[in-house]
Every structure is written in C-alpha cells, then in structure tokens.
Amino acid sequence: MIETTGLFPVPVRTPLSEARDVGPEEYVAQDAPDWCAACGHAGVLESLRQACASLGLASKDLLLVAGAGCAGRVPRFFYSYGLSGPAGRALPLAAGARLANPDLCVVALGGDAETLGPGAGHLLHAARSNVDITFILLDNMVQGLAGGLAGPTTMLGHATPSTPDGCVERPLDPASLALVAGATFVARVYAGDGDLAGALIARAIQHRGFSFVHALSPCPAFNAVNTHAWMKERAGVLEDAGQQPSLAAALALALDTEKLWQGVLYETLDVPTCEDADPTICRSGAAVRESLGLSPKEIEELKEELR
Numbered sequence: 001m002i003e004t005t006g007l008f009p010v011p012v013r014t015p016l017s018e019a020r021d022v023g024p025e026e027y028v029a030q031d032a033p034d035w036c037a038a039c040g041h042a043g044v045l046e047s048l049r050q051a052c053a054s055l056g057l058a059s060k061d062l063l064l065v066a067g068a069g070c071a072g073r074v075p076r077f078f079y080s081y082g083l084s085g086p087a088g089r090a091l092p093l094a095a096g097a098r099l100a101n102p103d104l105c106v107v108a109l110g111g112d113a114e115t116l117g118p119g120a121g122h123l124l125h126a127a128r129s130n131v132d133i134t135f136i137l138l139d140n141m142v143q144g145l146a147g148g149l150a151g152p153t154t155m156l157g158h159a160t161p162s163t164p165d166g167c168v169e170r171p172l173d174p175a176s177l178a179l180v181a182g183a184t185f186v187a188r189v190y191a192g193d194g195d196l197a198g199a200l201i202a203r204a205i206q207h208r209g210f211s212f213v214h215a216l217s218p219c220p221a222f223n224a225v226n227t228h229a230w231m232k233e234r235a236g237v238l239e240d241a242g243q244q245p246s247l248a249a250a251l252a253l254a255l256d257t258e259k260l261w262q263g264v265l266y267e268t269l270d271v272p273t274c275e276d277a278d279p280t281i282c283r284s285g286a287a288v289r290e291s292l293g294l295s296p297k298e299i300e301e302l303k304e305e306l307r
Ligand code: SF4
Pocket: 034, 035, 036, 037, 038, 039, 040, 041, 070, 140, 144, 145, 218, 219, 220, 221, 222
C-alpha cells in the first residue's frame, strides 16, 4: 500500500501478521559483495539477511544506513532501501529517517574507526535518546580500507603502518561504551558464527529502543593479529542467551579481558523510546505523511527543482 504527500510516494509498512515467508536470498542485491576473501563483513551481511528473513521483513519496509569505508558498502549488497553517508555519520541519518517515518525498520552500520572516531558523539547521543533503531558496529580492530592503520579499537602494542613500534593508546571497547551511554539493548556477535549472529541481530531489530550490536568482524587483508582464529578462540557464548540482571553485570562481561562474550549482554524495556517520549512527534505524527500544503502546480515545480 502506498500513501502520498503529493510530492513522493510513502510506502505503508506491511503488518507482521501479513508477512510472507522469505529466505535470506530475498535480500540479495544486484551488486555482489566485492570485499576481500574471508572478510568478516560478508559474514555479518549474511547474518543480517538471515535476521530479516526470520522476521519476515519486507524489503520496502527496511532502510539500511551506513557510513564510509569497507563497512559502508553493506547497503549496496542488500536488497532494501539504503544509503551510505559520510564517515561516522550513519547514526544521525538513520535516526532522522526513523523519526520522520516510524513505519520504517531502520538498521545502521559502521566500522570501528569511523564510529568511534568522527562518529563517537553520534553513538553516545543515539544511545541516550533511545531512538528505535538498530546499530551494528563492524569491528576489525584496524582501519581496513586505509591499509590497516591503527584505529580506536586497535590493541595496545599492535604494530600497524601508522604505529610501527606498536600502538601506545589503549583501545576503546564498543559494547561497554554503548552500555554506559544508555543503550537499552547491547549484544556482541562474531562474524564467523553466522547462525548465532543472525539470531542475535534479529533480537536487536525486534527490541523497541536503541539496540547496539558489536560485531567482531576480522580483516584478513590488513590485520594479521586479530584473525578469525584469534577471535574464534576468545569468542565465548553466554549461556541462556546471556542477558544480564544488571548494567553492572553486563559491563563486567563487556570488559572481560580474557573472553569476548557473544550474546545479549543487556536489555531493558523500562526506558521510553525517543518517538514515544517526544511531545512534538506524538502530537504531529510522522513528518513524512504531513501535507506540504502546496498546490499541484507548486508540487510539480518543486519536483522539477529536485530532479
Ligand atoms: S580491507 Fe579488510 S575490511 Fe576491507 S574488505 Fe578487505 S578484508 Fe574486509
């Protein structure tokens, strides 16, 4: 079903009760992934397809938003609405789209360097606002597209082209940052454990509020330290899907230096979403459905200008 504001068509979300049975192939785009062999991002892409298929999400109801770099290419390979913005800016674009059209299921993605570098402030504010979107941070612990330069999650002592004598800055942990910023759902997945990652991403999408997924996604081309074998060895799976009884317990797990725990570290439904709490949005409804108050002639002129 399509509604219109006069300027452009706005799809109306298909109720989940009417969802068709779909498989992951439903979301295969015309462009095939061109990442390097064994890149973790390909695993995350497949898990995201699995997650959307398990929820029966129609492509027209789904918007993927990414930034730049290797992670920024995910929307190109996924059949849905999608866009890639500037480095680290996926979150404000995603939040804006969701607030304008609450019918959209919005999933944003970003690499570790862009998200925790130029985009760090956006992550904190998206988490504290509890806008109802999902964010997947693809963490390969270097800057892949930049030839393996050190980034915000690079391990202490890791020698890279930009830190030939070893990285001297301590790494940030994405999951604990999201937790302290107020994310109401935080999970960690490993790209090489596709079925588990798909199930956890599906839970993140279903969560009402800001859901954060820390995806361990190796870069075989430019990170010879944090390889698939390295991540596999450390990626423990939390029992009973992992959800912790308190923020403190979740933080302790996120910061465990021995294990990279996979599972839902934390979830709470006690915080209202931005959409539910904001009086302007509550009063006015979806901005995308607001009438522009323009005559047919003015609409045609505006369309022509935007073409
Ligand atoms: S450079 Fe690294 S992150 Fe980028 S596509 Fe190649 S393996 Fe993947």
